[in-house]
Amino acid sequence: MIRxxxxxxxxxxxxxxxxxxxxxxxIQVVGEAEDGLDVQRLVGELKPDVVLMDVSMAVVDGIxxxxxxxxxxxxxxxxxxxxxxEEAHLFQALQAGAAGYVLKTAKADQVIAAVRAAANxxxxxxxxxxxxxxxxxxxxxxxxxPDDTLGHLTEVELKLLQLxxxxxxxxxxxxxxxxxxxxxxxxxxxxxxxxxxxxRTQAAIYAITQGLAPISDAAEPPDVRSAAR
Amino acid sequence: xxxxxxxxQVSPFDARTAGGPPTPELCRTLAARIHDDVLQSxxxxxxxxxxxxxxxxxxxxxxxxTELSGIGDGLEAAVTALRExxxxxxxxxxxxxx
Numbered sequence: 671m672i673r674x675x676x677x678x679x680x681x682x683x684x685x686x687x688x689x690x691x692x693x694x695x696x697i698q699v700v701g702e703a704e705d706g707l708d709v710q711r712l713v714g715e716l717k718p719d720v721v722l723m724d725v726s727m728a729v730v731d732g733i734x735x736x737x738x739x740x741x742x743x744x745x746x747x748x749x750x751x752x753x754x755x756e757e758a759h760l761f762q763a764l765q766a767g768a769a770g771y772v773l774k775t776a777k778a779d780q781v782i783a784a785v786r787a788a789a790n791x792x793x794x795x796x797x798x799x800x801x802x803x804x805x806x807x808x809x810x811x812x813x814x815x816p817d818d819t820l821g822h823l824t825e826v827e828l829k830l831l832q833l834x835x836x837x838x839x840x841x842x843x844x845x846x847x848x849x850x851x852x853x854x855x856x857x858x859x860x861x862x863x864x865x866x867x868x869x870r871t872q873a874a875i876y877a878i879t880q881g882l883a884p885i886s887d888a889a890e891p892p893d894v895r896s897a898a899r
Numbered sequence: 900x901x902x903x904x905x906x907x908q909v910s911p912f913d914a915r916t917a918g919g920p921p922t923p924e925l926c927r928t929l930a931a932r933i934h935d936d937v938l939q940s941x942x943x944x945x946x947x948x949x950x951x952x953x954x955x956x957x958x959x960x961x962x963x964x965t966e967l968s969g970i971g972d973g974l975e976a977a978v979t980a981l982r983e984x985x986x987x988x989x990x991x992x993x994x995x996x997x
Contacts, residue, residue, distance in 0.1 A: 680939050682969075686946045689966075693953075726934065753938050774942040778949040 672789040675701045675716060677709035677732065678724040678751070683774070687722060687751075690778050697785060706730030713739050713746055719789045722781075723768070725752040725759055733762045740767030747788035751781065757802040760795070764803075770794035820865075820880055827861045828882065834858065834870050835877035911987045921991045929984050936980035944973040 674697055678684045681704070688699045701716050703709035707729045713721060721739060725732040736748045749770035750763040763771050769788040772781055773796045784794040795803060823831065826847075833843045840858070844851040858870070867873045911925055912932070947966045954963035 680943070682973075683939060683943050683946070686943055686950065689950055690946060693957075753934060753942060774938075775945055778946065778953070 672697045672720060672785060673700045673716070673718040674698065674785060675703065675709060675712050675718040675721045677703040677706070677712075677721060677727065677735065679704050679727045680724075683724075687781070690781065691785070694782060697782070704728075706732055706735035709735050710738055710742075713743055717743065718746060720785050721746060721748045722751050722785065723748050725750060725754060725763070733759075733766050736763060736768050737766035747791075749784045749788050749794065755796075755799065757799070757806065760799050760802060761806065771799065772796050773798070820882075822864055823861065827857065827864070830854065830858055831861055831865075831873060831877045832882050835874040835882060837874070911990075912983050925987070925991065929987060932980060932984055937977045937984070940973040940977040940980070944970045944977070947973065 674691060676684045676687050676699060678687070684702050684704075688702070691697045691699050700718055701712045703712050705728045709721060709723065710730070712718075721736075723732045723736055727735070730738075732750060732752075736750060739746055739748055747769040748767065749772060750768045751772050751774055752759055752763070753774050754760075755773060760771050770784045770793060772784045772794060776796060780794075780796070787794045820828070829847070830843065833846065838846070840851050840854045843849070844854045847854070849857075858873075862868065862870075862873055865873065865876055867876055911928055947970045951963045951966040951970065954960070954966060
């Protein structure tokens with residue numbers, strides 16, 4: 671049996687949810703709270719499996735209550751049931767530890783499915799909002815990825831990248847670093863592979879955008895490690 | 900002509916005090932009214948419509964009718980709140996001349 675606590679400051683909506691969930695044989699509504707403080711007290715007392723949590727509530731809002739509940743009782747899963755379809759609320763709820771984010775305008779089946787999924791350790795996000803999560807993931811990945819990539823380059827590889835960005839040929843680089851030209855070519859292939867570019871032009875652009883400024887006289891590379899951080 | 904006593908509490912939904920400029924505070928008040936009294940009512944109506952359907956399918960027409968009656972109440976509340984918000988917006992756009 672999945673034991674559920676409802677938290678919403680609108681009594682009529684809580685009652686509607688109870689009438690929706692009560693007929694489900696595997697779900698039991700064990701308590702109702704009308705604000706974010708009351709729900710924390712109830713959760714501590716009843717230790718439900720799932721909390722259906724409104725966002726906009728008096729005293730303590732639903733996001734803060736979610737954060738506190740998931741911190742104090744990590745086994746209790748919180749599904750935020752919100753009127754807000756904006757990504758700001760969605761991300762705040764997920765960051766607070768919510769296992770689900772469903773809109774109040776969702777079909778009844780989605781709400782019931784979200785309760786079951788959360789109770790079974792799953793996560794549910796309203797279908798219309800998943801693209802916002804993916805977009806945010808891509809944005810963060812594009813922001814963090816290159817820095818991580820630079821961190822995977824060795825000292826010599828960073829120096830090679832800088833010299834390429836300075837416009838030097840393989841022969842000039844070989845001369846500057848006392849390498850064989852074939853060594854420069856081979857090692858640059860590894861660098862290109864590591865940073866995910868196809869040729870030296872792309873590599874140069876990449877180096878500049880990452881703060882590895884071209885070396886003016888190609889004689890004394892700056893501290894490439896600090897630039898990579 | 901003697902001025903009327905100023906109202907003790909200024910409310911944009913009160914015809915006597917409506918007509919102020921669209922300040923950020925007024926916008927927040929309107930948004931809260933829409934959230935609390937329009938969207939919540941409509942969300943509940945949506946939920947009750949589903950309950951009504953389920954009860955009818957389950958052969959419980961009396962309970963289905965109760966939900967249907969609740970939908971009517973919810974829609975009426977949403978319409979009332981929307982009309983009030985509309986009046987505040989109209990008063991802000993075209994303030995009454997003093």
